[in-house]
Amino acid sequence: MxxxxxxxxxxxxxxxxxxxxxxxxxxxxxxxxxxxxxxxxxxxxxxxxxxxxxxxxxxxxxxxxxxxxxxxxxxxxxxxxxxxxxxxxxxxxxxxxxxxxxxxxxxxxxxGIYRPLEEQVLDGLISDHLQSALDSLGDDFRTVLLLADLQDFSYKEIAEVMDCPVGTVMSRLYRARRQMQRKLLGHAMEQGIVPRADRGTDVISLDAAREQNRRRQASK
Known part of the structure; x- marks a missing residue:
């Protein structure tokens, strides 16, 4: 064979x-x-x-x-x-x-590799809203966000993947998270994923939002 x-x-x-x-x-x-x-x-x-x-x-x-x-x-x-x-x-x-x-x-x-990603990583986040927000990002911003927040790559690893300086990675990730926060915050508050008191506070990653949701579910 x-x-x-x-x-x-x-x-x-x-x-x-x-x-x-x-x-x-x-x-x-x-x-x-x-x-x-x-x-x-x-x-x-x-x-x-x-x-x-x-x-x-x-x-x-x-x-x-x-x-x-x-x-x-x-x-x-x-x-x-x-x-x-x-x-x-x-x-x-x-x-x-x-x-x-x-x-x-x-x-x-x-x-059993090929199964929906939502079953593996998205937990309480609504995939359609998340994907729509991701799709609205430019390729470079979407890539750096996926690598950092869904794949847990370090800045150095992302720089290696994208063939760019670490500083560029940090800048793109900050801007990508800002854009995602603006697009997802309203929906996230409606779903209880991000408390309403968090409006206007520090930028959080998708991973952090997911962890907040897990803790709230565990405390119920």
């Missing part, structure tokens, strides 16, 4: 290393893709394209470094390229694609 990928010891070692370091990040990558592209099939395609590119470039990855940030950078760049090109993903070598796709699909099926 994987004869073309496992025809030599080096190929088997490559696949084993890829499985060990890259595959465990599929769940997080799918959640990220689902917020970048609202269509589940397109999000799955983006995950597939990301892993295909990552496997082809695996010889350039340094084992033991930040694989998660490396994969997210590939996905982010792929998404931006798709947005610019406004067309389907580029083709890869025909002899490599079926094996890689099967490898990714089998891993996803075995782990």
């Amino acid at each position: 994987f004869s073309k990928l496992t025809g030599s010891g080096s190929s088997r070692a490559k696949r084993a290393s890829f499985n060990q370091e890259a595959m465990p990040h599929m769940d997080a990558l799918y959640g990220y893709a689902l917020h970048l592209i609202r269509s589940k099939p397109d999000a799955e395609d983006l995950v597939q394209e990301t892993f295909t590119k990552a496997f082809k470039s695996w010889h350039r990855y340094q084992t033991g470094t930040n694989c998660r940030a490396w994969l997210f950078r590939i996905m982010t760049n792929t998404f931006y390229n798709i947005q610019r090109a406004k067309k389907r993903r580029p083709q890869v070598e025909a002899d490599a694609l079926p094996e890689i796709e099967l490898q990714v699909a089998e891993y996803a099926q075995g782990r």
Whole structure:
């Protein structure tokens, strides 16, 4: 089945290393893709394209470094390229694609990866309102917010993913949170996610809002 990928010891070692370091990040990558592209099939395609590119470039990855940030950078760049090109993903070598796709699909099926993101991270937030607010952000602002507040990336990791200075990340994140707060505050207060007394106070992250909601639910 994987004869073309496992025809030599080096190929088997490559696949084993890829499985060990890259595959465990599929769940997080799918959640990220689902917020970048609202269509589940397109999000799955983006995950597939990301892993295909990552496997082809695996010889350039340094084992033991930040694989998660490396994969997210590939996905982010792929998404931006798709947005610019406004067309389907580029083709890869025909002899490599079926094996890689099967490898990714089998891993996803075995782990139950492809399930709605709302079930994993959104908790008390209403997904339609959140997604609408996210969609209204520019790509750079949406990306930095997703990486920081839904994927728990550090400033340094986000800078690595987006290939920009840490200061730029901090500025974009602050502005993105400000925009999201303005768009979501009214709805959040109606739902009891953010107390009405919080109007006009410090900017909170989506993660902080979610934690506030959890604490209120636990105290009931």
